[in-house]
Amino acid sequence: MPELPEIESLRRQLSRVLKGENIGKAEVYDRKIGRLPDLQGRTVAAVRREGKALWVDLGGDLALRLHMRMSGRLLWRAGGGARPAHTRFCLFFRTGELLCVDPRRFATLEARRTEEDTAAAPDALQVKDAAWLQKAAQGRRLPVKTFLMDQRILTGIGNIYACEILYDAAVDPHRAARSVSRREWRRITEAMARVLKTAVKCRGTSISDWRDLHGEKGEFQNRLQVYDRSGQTCRRCGGTVQRTVLGGRGTYFCPSCQR
């Protein structure tokens, strides 16, 4: 479920709660999520984000890499108590517990060496160069929306924010990436920064079950312009928001003002 703004919200909250704290023990309840070495006594040095993945640096060369995929959630609680359904692992600290809950079991957890952090593609919040995007899109016939969601090109954008960004930029998500003009790439670049920064400030989009580290809803669902609004009136031009499918994902856009 989580995209860049949701993961960035988790990162900030995790950093505040975990930095400098020592791990008492780690328990994995679902082997499918991954395996862990003995982490007893390890200290959290930093929490970083790489696209939609979280890195928990544990000093030395050791780090945990966590990816929430579709339904993963992290929950911090000061006290103990019964584990929620679908809890996949737990890290215990003197100050509380960090639980990972993931109904669909797509999330991944791995212990890795810090140097294995091989960030190849730039973070969507760092991309400010329309010319660079246009170059990357050169010759590509795939829909511009699918292009923006390709984590090998740039990282962090998922289905909701791809829809919102293209709406903000007034570009039709079906357009072949290579057909997008420089002016349109400029609009997309600006929309990307605007939408993602605002969504981070709102601590993400709680459309169904996204909750932050402390179980709180985000606020960006109140500011969505197209996502999940099919059949409703476009706030910009009065047209009707349509839903189509691109790359197997529900895609929302306004055919009258996104060209």
Added chain:
DNA sequence: CCCTATGTTCCCAA
């Protein structure tokens, strides 16, 4: 039974 779901990866055909 059908469809949908904030993600990634694999397979296949062109």
Added chain:
DNA sequence: CTTGGGAACATAGG
């Protein structure tokens, strides 16, 4: 070899 589309992964909810 590259590109793009679709299925698969696993589970819950409407």
